[in-house]
Amino acid sequence: MTRDVVFPPKRQALYERNRYSPAVRSNGFLFVSGQVGSHEDGSPEPDLRQQVRLAFSNLNAVLDAAGCSFDDVVDVTVFMVDPQAKFETIWEVVPEFWGEAPFPNITAVGVTWLYGFDFEIKVIAKLPEV
Numbered sequence: 001m002t003r004d005v006v007f008p009p010k011r012q013a014l015y016e017r018n019r020y021s022p023a024v025r026s027n028g029f030l031f032v033s034g035q036v037g038s039h040e041d042g043s044p045e046p047d048l049r050q051q052v053r054l055a056f057s058n059l060n061a062v063l064d065a066a067g068c069s070f071d072d073v074v075d076v077t078v079f080m081v082d083p084q085a086k087f088e089t090i091w092e093v094v095p096e097f098w099g100e101a102p103f104p105n106i107t108a109v110g111v112t113w114l115y116g117f118d119f120e121i122k123v124i125a126k127l128p129e130v
Contacts, residue, residue: 006030008061014042023062025127030066034079034122035059036114044116048086049093052119056097059121068125070099075124076106081117083110090119 004025007015015022023032035058037051038044045051056070063069080086087108104123114120 006062006066008058008065010040011058011061014038014040017042023066025066028127028129030063030068030072030125030127032059032062032123032125034077034120035062036117036120038117048089048118051117052090052093053096055117055119055121056093059123060097063123063125066125067128070097072125072128073104073123074126076104077122078106078108079111079114079120080108081111081114081119083108086118 003021005021006023006025008022011022020033022035023030035055036044037054038058039054045054060070063072078090080090
């Protein structure tokens with residue numbers, strides 16, 4: 001099987017350097033790798049609120065490259081470093097991108113390390129039927 005990989009604009013070199021696919025289409029779904037608040041060169045955005053916004057922007061670029069939007073997302077997993085201290089700040093930003101009810105399901109996981117980031121989001125989206 002050949003994977004049907006989706007690359008957002010201007011980020012292919014970053015994914016190739018780190019040896020993973022940003023998203024893979026399969027059986028009517030789009031499986032998106034974890035997206036963080038990284039700049040084009042892969043460096044982390046230091047401000048937490050801006051890092052969350054950038055993570056969603058990077059996620060939306062992947063979804064858009066596949067012909068989707070966040071409205072097509074059915075499953076969300078978020079990872080947070082030190083969620084006890086950072087959850088409220090992160091969740092102040094999330095509604096800017098989350099859309100209207102009904103919302104996708106979500107699993108939130110507290111972690112100790114995210115390669116210099118504090119927030120990561122991965123999703124599964126239903127591809128629009130063509």
